[in-house]
Amino acid sequence: MDTVALLGMSQSEMERLAEALGESAYRGRQLFHWIYRRHASSVEDMQNLPARFRDALSVATVMGTSAPVRVNESADGTRKYLFPTQHGGFVEAALIPDGARLTLCLSTQVGCRRSCTFCQTARQGFQGNLSAGEIVNQYHSVPEHDAITNIVYMGMGEPLDNVDGALASVDLFTDEDGYALPPRRITLSTVGIHPELQRFLEEPTAEGVSLAVSLHSPFPEERRRIMPVENANPIEETLRLIRSRREDRTRRVSFEYTMFDGVNDTPQHVDGIARLLNGLSVRINLIPFHPLDGTRLAPTPPDRIDAFAEMLRDKGFRTSVRHSRGQDINAACGMLWTRHVESAGGAPTS
Helix, strand or coil, X not given: CCCEECXXXXXHHHXXXXXXCCCCHHHHHHHHHHHHHCCCCCHHXXXXXXXXXXXXXHHXXXXXXXXXXXXXXXXXXXXEEEEECCCCCEEEEEEEEECCEEEEECCCEEECCCCCCCCCHHHHCEEEECCHHHHHHHHHCCCCHHHCCEEEECCCCCHHHHHHHHHHHHHHHHCCCCCCCCXXXXXXXXXXXXXXXHHHHHCHHHCCCEEEEECXXXXXXXXHHHCHHHCCCCHHHHHHHHHHCCCCCCCCEEEEEEEECXXXXXXXXXXXXXXXXXXXXXXXXXXECCCCCCCCCCEXXXXXXXXXXXXXXXXXXXXXXXXXXXXXXXXXXXXHHHHHXXXXXXXXXX
């Protein structure tokens, strides 16, 4: 039997593993509980497992956990963790305190293939999908995991381009015998990849998990210029899929809207958003743009973001302005990875 990583395995997979090692399925359920509920750091910690089973596990498996190689902390309390991956690259996870909430922002891919013009991760190119174990490791291996209240799939990569890994990790987070996190405390963010979005909306594993759609412009031609995904996955079809599932009242839906000065921040854009989202009970999150080297895009001034938000509220939309966090530690997605590679003498993939 090849050596396998325990972190990332489902309960049924651990049951089959136990049986393959000559034990009952019950021992696999015990193993699952030790790893995901009790955060065991080694097989030797699992004292109610028979010694012969622990010995067999020590030969056939590895824990699969990986500590961050770098941690940066912002003056505002945001922490950015850099994790190594099996591809030889790195991914980031950001821990964001906000009153009683402590949110962990997870990555699902090394790099990204979607080429959004305003995204640092897109400049890295696509280097590989994370396994379910590598995704949950970002939660499992931060010291603050017991205090985390919310998880958002808004880090490096497009979650629905790694739909198998993303859904498997959601299953581990929400499993009552595992991490047992409430589905409504988890949000998956996507640019809108249609077959995979439909699967996410219909998947029992993801029932109740919140959805955040990256909008950034209500006008297809303009959206296409900043988000090439519009070519094959038009926002109108994204909205059709969401509307077709509105009988599912357990799922919160929001739209993310990064604001660029003179590009997507006019009253005409407010009218376009209102027409596009007409009839949907959704929240709109306005996001100040983190400026990037080498782009002509500039952030909309704060007073105009606030005015834009008021116009949306006047149209009947719940609208929030997301305050920038962790700018002193390169907290925008992909920036810590870039700085780490550059300091090590390498260069980001283009």
